[in-house]
Amino acid sequence: MPNRNLRAYxxxxxDGDGCLxxxxxxxxxxxxxxxxxLSIVFYQKKQNxxxxxxxxxxxxxxxxxxxxxxxxxxxxxxxxxxxxSLIKIYPYLRLKKKLAKIILEISDMxxxxxxxxxxxxxxxxxxxxxxxxxxxxxxTVKEVMKYLAKNKIxxx
Amino acid sequence: MPNRNLRAYxxxxxDGDGCLxxxxxxxxxxxxxxxxxLSIVFYQKKQNxxxxxxxxxxxxxxxxxxxxxxxxxxxxxxxxxxxxSLIKIYPYLRLKKKLAKIILEISDMxxxxxxxxxxxxxxxxxxxxxxxxxxxxxxTVKEVMKYLAKNKIxxx
Numbered sequence: 027m028p029n030r031n032l033r034a035y036x037x038x039x040x041d042g043d044g045c046l047x048x049x050x051x052x053x054x055x056x057x058x059x060x061x062x063x064l065s066i067v068f069y070q071k072k073q074n075x076x077x078x079x080x081x082x083x084x085x086x087x088x089x090x091x092x093x094x095x096x097x098x099x100x101x102x103x104x105x106x107x108x109x110x111s112l113i114k115i116y117p118y119l120r121l122k123k124k125l126a127k128i129i130l131e132i133s134d135m136x137x138x139x140x141x142x143x144x145x146x147x148x149x150x151x152x153x154x155x156x157x158x159x160x161x162x163x164x165x166t167v168k169e170v171m172k173y174l175a176k177n178k179i180x181x182x
Numbered sequence: 183m184p185n186r187n188l189r190a191y192x193x194x195x196x197d198g199d200g201c202l203x204x205x206x207x208x209x210x211x212x213x214x215x216x217x218x219x220l221s222i223v224f225y226q227k228k229q230n231x232x233x234x235x236x237x238x239x240x241x242x243x244x245x246x247x248x249x250x251x252x253x254x255x256x257x258x259x260x261x262x263x264x265x266x267s268l269i270k271i272y273p274y275l276r277l278k279k280k281l282a283k284i285i286l287e288i289s290d291m292x293x294x295x296x297x298x299x300x301x302x303x304x305x306x307x308x309x310x311x312x313x314x315x316x317x318x319x320x321x322t323v324k325e326v327m328k329y330l331a332k333n334k335i336x337x338x
Contacts, residue, residue: 031190035274038194070277077277118191121226121233 037118048151050165064108109133125157193274204307206321220264265289281313
């Protein structure tokens with residue numbers, strides 16, 4: 027398949043069955059107590075694991091693991107890995123395009139930034155919940171702010 | 183999106199979240215008691231119905247309906263409609279390619295054919311169960327043959 031068709035194909039597949047997420051993850055080692063985690067996840071029945079291997083060969087990032095429930099899972103985690111994978115297929119996305127735009131915005135978060143800016147990125151992560159229909163989201167910017175206040179981590 | 187990218191995108195989407203089927207359907211009005219029904223089905227949450235409308239504009243066949251469970255469903259049924267839709271995206275399919283090949287073979291079934299040939303197509307429909315992981319398939323070529331024998335419909 028020529029390169030552009032490949033990108034369009036993967037965009038269609040991600041729109042149909044893939045998962046694109048931004049989560050706030052509690053991390054004891056972090057100054058601000060939380061990490062913004064970006065991820066792309068694809069699932070397939072174990073017998074179609076070869077398809078995930080093929081996907082990975084093209085997206086170049088992430089790892090594949092077999093779960094205990096007969097499924098194989100291909101996960102790409104991290105700002106840089108998600109950015110480089112997502113950018114390839116972004117132009118062809120339809121259903122997840124707005125979500126992908128926010129994810130790409132977050133992926134540009136600098137390593138060093140003020141607490142105020144960090145909270146801005148946390149708010150962007152919160153915004154994605156609207157597109158992923160996440161109902162059980164518990165970690166939100168509110169929780170991060172509570173943590174910062176409690177630990178006297180000042181903004182900015 | 184250029185035409186080929188569009189086709190690749192839809193192939194990816196069908197591979198991820200679409201449904202491609204060949205079923206034997208009991209039909210009292212039919213000489214041989216059964217019809218071979220081909221279908222392509224796409225689902226989306228009601229709020230993404232516009233996506234199905236967009237798909238339909240391109241595939242040109244089928245109809246969209248809103249279900250009672252908050253989902254919208256886009257269904258393409260029939261040998262000719264499925265053939266003309268599927269042929270557009272066939273070259274780009276990956277996961278459902280083998281299945282699609284059998285579906286296209288069935289879609290070429292002539293209107294008039296011998297009972298022997300009809301059974302050959304029924305067998306092809308049975309073969310698709312392997313690819314759709316259908317476990318509750320009850321109508322098989324065995325049942326059709328039983329019906330034909332009982333009603334003294336001779337092969338060929």
